[in-house]
Amino acid sequence: MFKKRKNTGIGNKIENSITKTKNTPITLEGLRKSIEKMDDAKIIEHQTQNSKLFVLIYVEPLIDQARVNEAVIEPLRRCTKEKISDCISVSEIIDISTLKEAEKQLMRGGVLLFDTIENQLHAVDLKNTTGRAIETSETETILYGAKDSFTENIEQNITMIRRRIPLTSLKSEKFMVGSQTETKIILMYIEGLTNPDFISIAREKIENIDYDQILDSSQLAAFMEDHTHSMFPQFQQTDRPDVCAFALGAGKVTILVDNTPFVLNAPISFFHLFQSPEDYINRWIVASFLRVLRYLSFMLSLLMVPIYVALTTHHYQMIPLQILYVLVDTRSRLPLTPFWESLLMLLTLEVIKEASLRMPTKSGQMLGVIGGIVVGQASVEAGFASQVLIVIVGISAIASFLVPNYLITKANTLIQFIILILASFLGIMGIFMGIILLFVHLNALTSLRQPYLAPVAPFYGKDWLDLFIRGPLRWMKTRPEALHPLQKWRYSRRR
Amino acid sequence: MSGFSIFDKTSSLHSIYVTLMVNRIQMLYFVIILPVFLIYPYMIWVIILVGFLSQMSIFLLSKWFNSIYASKGYEGFAELLGERSVRVLAFIGLGLILLKITVITLGYVEITQHFIFPSLNTNWMILFILLICWYVGSLGMAPTIRFVVIAFLSTAWMVLLLVNFLFQPSNTIHDLFPLVPFDWTIESWKGVLFIFSALSGPEYLVLLAPWFNTRKKILKYMTIGNAFTIFEYLFLFIASLFFFGPHYLKEIRFPMMEVMRYMESPVFERIDMILISFYLINFVFAISIFILLFYGASRITLKKSKEQTTKSGFAFCCSIVFICLFINNELFWKEATNQNILLELEIWAGALTYILIPLFLFTSLKRKGRV
Known part of the structure; x- marks a missing residue:
């Protein structure tokens, strides 16, 4: 009944005649x-x-x-x-x-x-090669370190990587993807270092793409991902050549897409999303502190508002007395429950954030400031939200920007809403259920079929030196075990 | 994802997972109520002695892991014992697994009701926990086993919070006396049985052998897990002895949680509520593993082990577990006052499975001449 019918329509006939012609x-x-x-x-x-x-x-x-x-x-x-x-x-x-x-x-x-x-x-x-000049990265800004970033010209992008890794073993394979756009894709890897499995998986995934238009690397990533319905990116998108060179040197593959300044690195783990190029420029103690701060900020941005809802809805007994006085005082005049109060404030914040992104730069900044301060102040005075919540929402919004990867910041917002709902029903227990679901989801994710939570689960002890902290480079003698590189040692002479 | 199977063996996990699994499976509900059953300081020696007994079981289990049958999974058991026997054993296992799930889930839910939500209908909590476990299990056995790392990292540190209680100025060494028992009652024997049952759980790992690098020093890794558990048991028992003393310890239902109630923090009062919630991660891991085993055992019992696993089949198993938990909760757990029949049954069942399964497998291997 549902058998696929052979298409014998007029479209097919035209196609055949075109091919023949x-x-x-x-x-x-x-x-x-x-x-x-x-x-x-x-x-x-x-x-x-x-x-x-x-x-x-x-x-x-x-x-x-x-x-x-x-x-x-x-x-x-x-x-x-x-x-x-x-x-x-x-x-x-x-x-x-x-x-x-x-x-x-x-x-x-x-x-x-x-x-x-x-x-x-x-x-x-004799193609026209004019395009944007090499500029500083706007998405991954750093104070020190290389200032160049990729452009829309794929040849130029390859040059920037090749200048950093002048090796003949740095291979680049070309693919044409997209029946309409015929987009040029380049798969780069270091032969004899990168695990051949990653190369063959990436190659297979690119070759299997059957779509008319591939206009951007994120579109390509969508076709190459192992898990379509996850909120988490399974490829690292970067416009920094130094990041790509580092990834290639560690044993990853890099995928360049023509007409896109963003390059894909894979396989990645959840923890890669918290690493900034500046980590390797700062002193290791400072870099470690900043990295820990990023993880903490991620958790704060996820949990602060749900904790407020859980405590004020279900667990007043968990709040120390001095804080409780302040909380009761500010909440006593509010008509809304903590959940609705938080939900409205978070949604307002998201609207302001999104609006300021879409506006021209200067107007966007002004909108952010005015929106944040005026709306926050007005809602407190109008009795829609408590001062405590405004402070919490503000801190959690700022904390969310500490994560270097913008894609995860967006996912973060959605997860926050889910945990908020759980907190309103089950209090602190609901928050933990949300966290467990998050961990379970991350644990099952893969990037190029490699576990997303590596090197935590599966456990690779040596890789922990560059995980929650950024250990001294001298100590990082081996490449990440989780990437199964063919060359284990970073030093050419074993010490 | 059409080729996805819940029991896919795509990767061979390192033996360190065995260490973590042995430890976390031994640190479930019983550890929370452990001091109530031990009470007297001389039980410190009993914990150590039973720990050695547990090590014997682990030694026998390691023989199975090192055998050629272990990595074959169901086929290995069928080859060793015959398909009919395996089906009968799987059927018996269904009941034992269900009992274990029931006790650990209902026990944990009771704790949450006691400390966090006194007015909550516990059936809702059972439903929520099982929904999470269903999600965990439906992602497959390999990710569920990998989840043990998260469970371990999220909960193992909690023991350290009790260090403070060992060095209170009010503590004296006399709180740990008598270290030699003056009389040995039936209660003391029950304590021994309880500890052995609390240490049970690793025997179910024989069913997970295909997912591990079984031949790589498995005994060493299992021993580390078991030793760590014994250390934790000792530490927790001594801390609770110091804190409550043997006389008051008898009166308390959940001594470990009560100890945590006394912890202070400048940001949160009642840290126990946070810690209990944290401990959910360990329970979710263990329950998910047991539900997956329950699903596997029911497939073997129904002669469907060679067919492709289905998510609906697994969901059906989860529903059966929920119904059983719901009935047991309403009929036995809620009604239990002094005598909890399910708990008593699990104490016996746990101890028996932990001694019989390793022995049975060892003798079967001996009989086949493969040890």
Whole structure:
């Protein structure tokens, strides 16, 4: 009854006819037909000095016009040789035999050169490489350390990584993904160091993507993730080349996507999301302190408001007497229960946070300040929220920003709401149930089929030196065991 | 995820997990009520002696782990004992596992009611705990075993909180006297049985052998777990003796929790409520493991061990466990005053399984000439 029917519709017939056409031998007419109704596509006819006609076909915005004049048109005009392809001063000329191939070259910034005498089509790669200059990372800002960040140009991004790891064993495999976008994907890894399983899993996952558009690395990550329905990112997205180089050196794989400044590193664990590039720049004691602070802040941002709700709803006996006086005083005039009071304040905060992100930079900052202070103050005066809650919500909001990974900050908000609901029903017990569910969920997650809670569960004792604290680099003699690298030692000479 | 199986053996876990599992399974409900059954200071020696007895069981269990049958799981048991016998044993095991789940869950729920929610209908708490365990178990056996690390890290440190009670100015060495028993009553024998039953649990690990690197110094890792438990038992018992004294200890239902009630913090009063909630992590881990074993045993009993596991089947098992817990709670646990029949049964059942299962497996291996 539900058998899949073979599609014999009109769409299929057209597709078949297109395929047939595209594999047929190439003609100028066929090319003209391909680019009809494309105003940005140009067909230019010129003659060489010995009166041979040649036709240039290209899409104007995709090519470097100055280079076309300099490397193709002018040399051809002056050309006196028999074969016109001999006159062009570019490193590579590709011979094209089918229409499909010609279209592909055309849309990737190639200039098609039709030799009317020999009836042969050539393609010359003269793509327009202009793009954004290398700038400082805005998402992962650090005070000290490298300031460059990836751009939308994949070649430039590869260069930035290769400059940091000048090894021939740093391999890069190319894939084209997306039936419509034909997005270039590069899988990078250090051969002989990275576990071959990770490479083959990543390769398999990229090859299995069957989708029309891949416009961003996060979109690619969505197709490569082991767990689609989790709130937690299973790939580390970074726009910092030093982070990528560090990840590659540790034994991870890096995936670059064309037209995206964000690169994916995998496999990652939950704890990687709390590591900042600055950890390895600061003194180890300071870096360790900051890292512990980040974990604490994460827990604070998750639990402070639910604890307030749990205590004020179910467990007044847990609050010390001096604090209880303050709490009773502030809550006595409020019409809402602690749960509704907290929920409304958290939702308001989220609205302000989201609005300030979407506004232009200066307006956004102003909105954040005004929204935070005015709304907070007004809601206290209006009797909708207690001062204690405003303080708690404020602290938990600030604490949530300490986590270097923005994606986890967003997940954090949702988890906070879930724990809040549990706290309102089951008090402190509900909070712990929420935490257990969170741990259980994280424990079952995987990134490139590697456990997400490694090196805690499964347990890798040596990796703890760079987990909750950042131990001295001298002591980190081995690469993370959880990544199963083929080269265990970081030192080239064993000590 | 079509190929997902609850009992997938995708990874071979390090033997350190055995250490953690032995320890955490021995630190469940009984440890909370342990001092009530021991009372007298000379029971310190009994804890140590029974600890050695427990070590004997662990030694026998390690023989099983090192045998060729262990890593084969169900097939290994079937090869050694025959399929029919395995099915009969699985059927008996169903009852024993259910009894264990019942006692530890109802015991913990009773504690939460006593200390955190006096007016709460405990059936709700049972439901919530089982829902969490269902979620844990449904993710598979391997992640559930891995969860022991979190359970251990979240709860093992609690013992350290009691260090303070050992060095109170009011404590004297006389609180630990008499260290030699003047009379040995039936209650003292019951204490011995209780400790042995409290230490039971590792015998169920034989069912999890396929998930471990079984041949790598398993005895050493199990011994560490057992030794750590004995140390914890001793420490907790001595702390409660110092704090309450043997005469007052008799009167208290949950001495360990009562001790924690006296802890102070500038931020929270009643730290015991937080600690009890923390301890839920350990219970969730243990109950999830036992429910998974219950599911496995029912599949063997129903001759379905070769079929693919299903999440609905597991959910059905969880529902059965919930119904049993609900009935036991209403009929036996809530009604129990001085004599809790389920607790008495578990004391006997735990002690018997801990001595009989290792012995039975060892003799079976001997008979086959594989030791």
